[in-house]
Amino acid sequence: MRAVVTVIGKDMVGILSKVAGACADCNANVIEVTQSVLQDLFAMIMLVDISELRLPFDQFAAKIDGIGQGMGLSTHVMHEDIFNSMHRI
Amino acid sequence: MPVLDTKDILETIQMIQHDCLDVRTTTMGISLLDCATDDMDRTCQKVYDKVCRLAQNLVKTGEEIERQYGIPIINKRISVTPIAMIAGPSGGDPVKLALALQRAADVLGVNFIGGYSALVQKGFSPGDLALIRSIPEALAATENICASVNVGSTKAGINMDAVALMGRIVRECSEKTADRDCIAAAKLVVLCNAPEDNPFMAGAFHGPGEPDCEINVGVSGPGVVRAVLAKNPDATISELADLIKRTAFKITRMGQLVGTEASRRLGVPFGIVDLSLAPTPAIGDSVARILEEMGLERCGACGTTACLALLNDAVKKGGVMASSRVGGLSGAFIPVSEDEGMIAAASSGALSIEKLEAMTAVCSVGLDMIVLPGDTTAEVIAALIADEAAIGMVNSKTTAVRVIPAIGKKDGETLEFGGLLGSGPVMKISRFSPAKFIQRGGQIPAPMQSLKN
Known part of the structure; x- marks a missing residue:
């Protein structure tokens, strides 16, 4: 089982580190990271393995959301099935 | 498993965050x-x-x-x-x-x-x-x-x-x-022609041919369709139809996923996905605005019925491919009070009950959430129901009437229901009497279309 974590907002020091740290705390293995900075807008998409999560999925999502809110970023944690079902035949 | 495309991920998030994409109901x-x-x-x-x-x-x-x-x-x-x-x-x-x-x-x-x-x-x-x-x-x-x-x-x-x-x-x-x-x-x-597995209110009921218990899902997404059309202002009509089909496919797949998952978690069979575009009074979640995006100055202008026919058909074609179990009403809804663009069109005089009646011949359901003057007689309401039922009967489709006589109010005034039911301006209706027709009673015989065996 994998989830997609997206983080969008103003670029600043330590975004990737904080989100990746939270994933490690929850035992979510980061599989892939794509990130881009356009002028000062930061966009990161992270694919994480959630099959060995230490806590329920919604608490993991709430934790990531908490980091986003603390830094004024917009974050989303969504199960990958939603993207697979909407964009693949 | 192929790696997910960044564009697809951002598109989904955009749909949910900005274009009001949601699953309207699990019923x-x-x-x-x-x-x-x-x-x-x-x-x-x-x-x-x-x-x-x-x-x-x-x-x-x-x-x-x-x-x-x-x-x-x-x-x-x-x-x-x-x-x-x-x-x-x-x-x-x-x-x-x-x-x-x-x-x-x-x-x-x-x-x-x-x-x-x-x-x-x-x-x-x-x-x-x-x-x-x-x-x-x-x-x-x-x-x-x-x-x-x-x-x-x-x-x-x-x-x-x-x-x-x-x-x-x-x-x-x-x-x-x-x-x-x-x-x-x-x-x-x-x-x-009421469907027995419709998940949308107020017409939902569980027909006698259905299993003991099941989960039906109604998707939504007028805002998503409008946003896609807005990004393609110079597309031809054929290209518009294709864009709507693609969008309906994505919306329906989401409904299919939610239905399958709800059915698994609740341990009850999955019934159907209803492929309806269901508007809400929220800005950006309107079926009327889709029709306007196609090129009408206001919903209700000449051309509205054609635009709606195109929309309704494309939604079904995209949706059918996306779900193994399609049912319910499956089409575009055109309620007045529940759709911000319809309210605006009715309030400005662009949209009349007669035009809405024509629109119901080419989309799902019928005269929905229309506020009538308070002195509208029972016979006029009955005759409106008869007209709408005739369209459904002859065209082998579901039609419906949900009208609200605004007691004590007249043209230009408004009823406020709140929530998803919204608010609606009192609309003009013909005041000529159909009383004699309604008082006759009896049955309009089944049409030739019924003799298919």
Whole structure:
């Protein structure tokens, strides 16, 4: 089982580190990271393995959301099935 | 497994965050046929117990799925066997069953239970008559119960006695709740060719041919379709149809995923996905604005019916490919009070009831959430129902009438229902009398279209 974590907002020091740290705390293995900075807008998409999560999925999502809110970023944690079902035949 | 595309991920998030994409409803259909006894109080208890037992985890499961996939599921609802079928054998006052269902709705936290219904396209049983006559009282005494009556079908024709009766019942519903913006009439719909697995209110009921319990899902997404069209201002009509199909596919796949997951978690069979574009009063979630995006100055202008026909067909074509089980109403909804663009079009005089009637010939459902002048007679309402049922009967499609006579109000005034029901301006309706036609009674025979065997 994998989830997609997206983080969008103003670029600043330590975004990737904080989100990746939270994933490690929850035992979510980061599989892939794509990130881009356009002028000062930061966009990161992270694919994480959630099959060995230490806590329920919604608490993991709430934790990531908490980091986003603390830094004024917009974050989303969504199960990958939603993207697979909407964009693949 | 292929790696996900960044563009696809951002598109999905954009759809949910900015374009109001959501699953409009997960509706649990529950059969109450095994709850009928020969004593009304005992029947009520069995109904309450069964609904509470089967749906105890409906709201919780819906919320869990919302969190897991990041998709808003706006409503968790229940549809039940047409109550006339169990009120008949039980005898006594059917309103008691409405109150029992209301108690269940309160305990479960669902926002509507549909199925205070009767199917009378070819005639009334004593239970049907008792239920229909009790509708105004039942809807006035409850908050979250919806009623529907099927008065016609392509196979049976139109029961004109039922049509005449429903004209009076709709008025009575409004009169009984005149102090609450006539809300009871907004919870009552009169149908022709009613589907038995529709998850959308107010016409949802769980038909006798359905299993004991199932999960049906209604998707939404007018905002997403409008946004896609807005990004392609120079597309030809053929290209528009293709864009809508692609978008409908994505929306429906989301509904299919939610339905499959809800069915698995609740341990009940997955019924259908209803491929409807269901608007809300929120800005950006309007079917009327899609039609305007296609190139109309205002919804209601000449060309509206053609645009809607294109939209409705493309939504179905995209949706059918995306789901293994399609059913319900499946098409674009055109309620007035529940659609910000329709409200604006009606208020500015661009959209008339006559134009809406034409539009109902090419899309799902019918004259929906239309506020009529308070002095509209029962005969005029009945004749409006007859017109709409005739369109459904001849075209082998579902049509419906949910109109609200605004007691004490006239053209230019407004009713405020609040929430998803929105608010609607009083619309003009023909004042010439159809009373003689309505008073004749009898049955409009089934049309030639019924003779397919």
